[in-house]
Amino acid sequence: MIVVMTHNVENYDIDNILRKLEKAGFQIHLSRGVERTIIGAIGDKTRLTDLNLEAMPGVEKVVPILQPYKLASRAYKSEPTIIKVGDLSIGGDTIHVMAGPCAVESWEQLLQTAQIVKEAGATLLRGGAFKPRTSPYSFQGLEEKGLEMLAEARERTGLRIVTEVMDTRTVGLVARYADILQIGTRNMSNFILLREIAWAGKPVLLKRGSSATIEEWLLAAEYILAEGNREVILCERGIRTFDDYTRNTLDLTAVPVIKYLSHLPVIVDPSHAIGKWRFVEPMSRAAIAAGADGLLIEVHPNPSEAICDGPQSLNPENFRALMQQLNDIAGLMGKQIGHLPC
Amino acid sequence: MIVVMTHNVENYDIDNILRKLEKAGFQIHLSRGVERTIIGAIGDKTRLTDLNLEAMPGVEKVVPILQPYKLASRAYKSEPTIIKVGDLSIGGDTIHVMAGPCAVESWEQLLQTAQIVKEAGATLLRGGAFKPRTSPYSFQGLEEKGLEMLAEARERTGLRIVTEVMDTRTVGLVARYADILQIGTRNMSNFILLREIAWAGKPVLLKRGSSATIEEWLLAAEYILAEGNREVILCERGIRTFDDYTRNTLDLTAVPVIKYLSHLPVIVDPSHAIGKWRFVEPMSRAAIAAGADGLLIEVHPNPSEAICDGPQSLNPENFRALMQQLNDIAGLMGKQIGHLPC
């Protein structure tokens, strides 16, 4: 870290900083320039925020040099992390498509969707049993009944299940049914939930907060990793910007950036990012071309009857067409689309 | 709501929309223009999101006309809501200053701060016992011990207590100690927590999410109001923008906008919004001039020793100076700064 002192700093203030840094075990380099004195400090980066140097007299600003996360970084682990979900491996040369409805609405809707996405080549079934909705007057999910349906759909199709956990009190419940526990975008900074979910012993799909920087997203992953759960899949799902034509702005560059900064697998959810099914197909292709390890896609047998997020759901025909295109792009990337074991 | 049909829409698709709207009890007006056919529909706005019209064939877009919240709106209740916290009234002609440290660190620190802010004219003591921290390696709060200290500080000073709840499992615990339950910015869209906190029977201070629109913020309040708890205080605390000189961009215009759209009281937290104590004083003045019902300000007896958020904390001297200025501005606004009953 670099501590930049104010223009007219007193020696007394500089000494205070030096003492505090030394006490905290940092190695120090002092540079006195004509315009500014700056202090370089090298040491345990994870202790930085608690040092509170910016509040000390004579300090203009503190510039962190190293990333504040550790276990999530490439420097800590240079090999890509591959996560086993049953027989499936997420994060290597195989691209997995997780597909299904926004919300579990009924057994018929779920089973029909599961069969459609399985035939088209998906390996995991997504579907919300607990739904975070902006309005208190919207449908909030079938809750445990929905989880039971998801488990039953797995039984029938072999598809693995990914579904969201919204509350610390239901982590155990959801973990009994799901193969992958999803943290939704609104809960990325719900640090207590992150800790609790880590302990459930299941892989976690961590959606990026809609206003989270990449560093904050990796720090959220660090919360889970630091509890001993090393199975975190990151999911880019759009960030909030001034532009309003699409629901959010899909930040596809986050894919190669995550690959560069971290060893964790990263997938893309174009459906929620964009909010309009029409653009899900080209952006799914683009996500794979950018290097994503997988996709999370909303599919509904009849989008115009969907209880939630119909406008962004692909119908069966469009989903099948998309899967064929992805096959070809995966090939160009030296990868293949994953399949369920026969 | 207005449903705009695509350029080349089929009559068949228009009929489908009309049937769906009629079935849902909406009153309908159809306009066939040369360029577009549009359908106006008037009815229960809270049912809108579940209708899923945008996913239906022939629909280009759906434009909501009315606000999606109801209980939080001025149309529902034109008189400003005044919230009683012991003998204090929040939301009328009295401005209340809630001050204290970011985190409860120790009994000495808390008591000292409580005495300072009380003498300077604050009526409520703020202080976190559970702390949401971006990094898992940062101090996370004293938890129940911190709550006990807050209650003890109330005992000694008469200041009322406002402190954050982060988890559904600790709502009851925090409610046993606090006078006002705070929902932090990261939890504004934690809808399950909003519901749970509503049931605790205490006033709720609802911070704006750092990427929440004003409409989303009022919908979060609606979650609490819809559960029967009508005591919600809104708190503007900065939104995330591209600008990086201050921590967030304080959206002070939200104050008169909330006053126009809603009957709920609204206060401002300049400390967290800005992140630099130097600008807390002018922006506190500005907040009162804009019409805020109160302020939430970080004060620390010795900011450079604070465990968290020292850079944005006022020291006792600066806090006292600020309180005097606020008195004058409150007077101009036809209000006064609140005081503890003797």
Place this chain on the structure above:
Amino acid sequence: MIVVMTHNVENYDIDNILRKLEKAGFQIHLSRGVERTIIGAIGDKTRLTDLNLEAMPGVEKVVPILQPYKLASRAYKSEPTIIKVGDLSIGGDTIHVMAGPCAVESWEQLLQTAQIVKEAGATLLRGGAFKPRTSPYSFQGLEEKGLEMLAEARERTGLRIVTEVMDTRTVGLVARYADILQIGTRNMSNFILLREIAWAGKPVLLKRGSSATIEEWLLAAEYILAEGNREVILCERGIRTFDDYTRNTLDLTAVPVIKYLSHLPVIVDPSHAIGKWRFVEPMSRAAIAAGADGLLIEVHPNPSEAICDGPQSLNPENFRALMQQLNDIAGLMGKQIGHLPC
């Protein structure tokens, strides 16, 4: 357009609105609901902003229904526009790569780069002779000398030239040398320059403003089209968001969105959007997979010696590798990479 009246609007105010709309030639539909009265008006959308309805008593808000641009829209022209630049066709089944240095620095640098990008398969040479720089102390370009070098490089290599115009006074000068006139991101809303450049009779490459919505971007194109110049190529180059890991956030979804809303060709500039060469390769692939008609890429024979934007420039080796990958992806999209005529 829909005019939403306030809750308690007077008949008198409604009549005023109706008279104003009728006078302006709009066709009107009035709906009186229990909660609100709304007025639908259909007519010349380009006259909308001058009507100033939102300032009239009793009006709560005005909701535009149709796009405010006309000549740029798919509704106006359903066939994609193909733009001829010498023998090259931009906007059809051929993908063109425009490559070169950020700034023309010297004849040696320019010629060397031109030869490198030509051999690797680019068809147009980019390079700034006039440079918009955030700091007044940075290098501002070789000006006319740079233009001469660009023309000379075209002479030697056959590559077509694209370069930026920054001032109405130099439109004619730049047009004498360039094949495509570029409007930079900072000038997207410089409406006088847009008009002036339209008259130069050359194709225009219109970069998206870094905080422009897609609608504003198409309205900027409309300024050029409305002057009779129908040869506009749109260029996505990243938007400004809160995220700071990359210079801007590349909004790749804008590519299929533009294809849906407009007939104009759209290319992508990943170099400026991202600011780090390392991520240019994956995002170039993604741009083509998303449907872009071409790319604008910074290449420098020796990026570490570049006077400007070295960090985002590909070196010759990386550029060659990229071009090979693009070939394959273009093939999957049913397109091919353009070549110079022999």
Place this chain on the structure above:
Amino acid sequence: MIVVMTHNVENYDIDNILRKLEKAGFQIHLSRGVERTIIGAIGDKTRLTDLNLEAMPGVEKVVPILQPYKLASRAYKSEPTIIKVGDLSIGGDTIHVMAGPCAVESWEQLLQTAQIVKEAGATLLRGGAFKPRTSPYSFQGLEEKGLEMLAEARERTGLRIVTEVMDTRTVGLVARYADILQIGTRNMSNFILLREIAWAGKPVLLKRGSSATIEEWLLAAEYILAEGNREVILCERGIRTFDDYTRNTLDLTAVPVIKYLSHLPVIVDPSHAIGKWRFVEPMSRAAIAAGADGLLIEVHPNPSEAICDGPQSLNPENFRALMQQLNDIAGLMGKQIGHLPC
């Protein structure tokens, strides 16, 4: 500046950086840590961008320490700059209100508005003769005719004139009529226009770009200052964010921040920032309470007949009421509202 080298950097690469920095006259400090080697360099900050260190092998990132602007900084000039406009002094203890219509529409409209704002206490008349409009189909201003009317209004009322320059070719023309030349938000980064306007020898009102950081805004001012024109008034007018209730988000914190970083006067334009007249009054009060040196406010004798920006214009009655409130707040700040000399 701090150069952070990559984890596994070669000595050879470090030496290259050191040589380049030495050659450029920088004073160097090298720190070799276990995790990273970092190089501190102190020297001419204005040469930094041309050094292009981030493109050199082995460099992870370059962290600037000092502000890239010089003449605009408090470090360069600690006393506040006071700008003389005729008998008026902008930037000291006097607050000036610049008021008038968005656009000059007619002689009657202009004269009437001028008389209204003068009587209410404004000292400068604002009004656009050249109008930047998002749509090519909107009214674009009366041009020179409008300038003549502004000059005539000055003649009649004594009010000083502030009006916008949009093109390098009309700088001289506008300067013949206006007392203060305005650079609009869309032209803040039109660096050629900034230079040209500097030479006109008149004070410049520099609006903040709607997506400009404070640093970029001060660098734009630096363009003007560096040409020898030291009379720059900064004007905060809202930044573009995700929130859409107001037109832009008024960043009032920019006022004390500018006061801290720079010696230049700073005023606030709440009308354009917010876009709704209803909120102009409270935010004008707040601007003065935050320390602004003045206000730029849209006033129209009959907002519902305005050709542009009617919804954000105050009517005469509201403007008069506002001026009285400002008087009181100015007094609290130890300032007074400026008046025209009798």
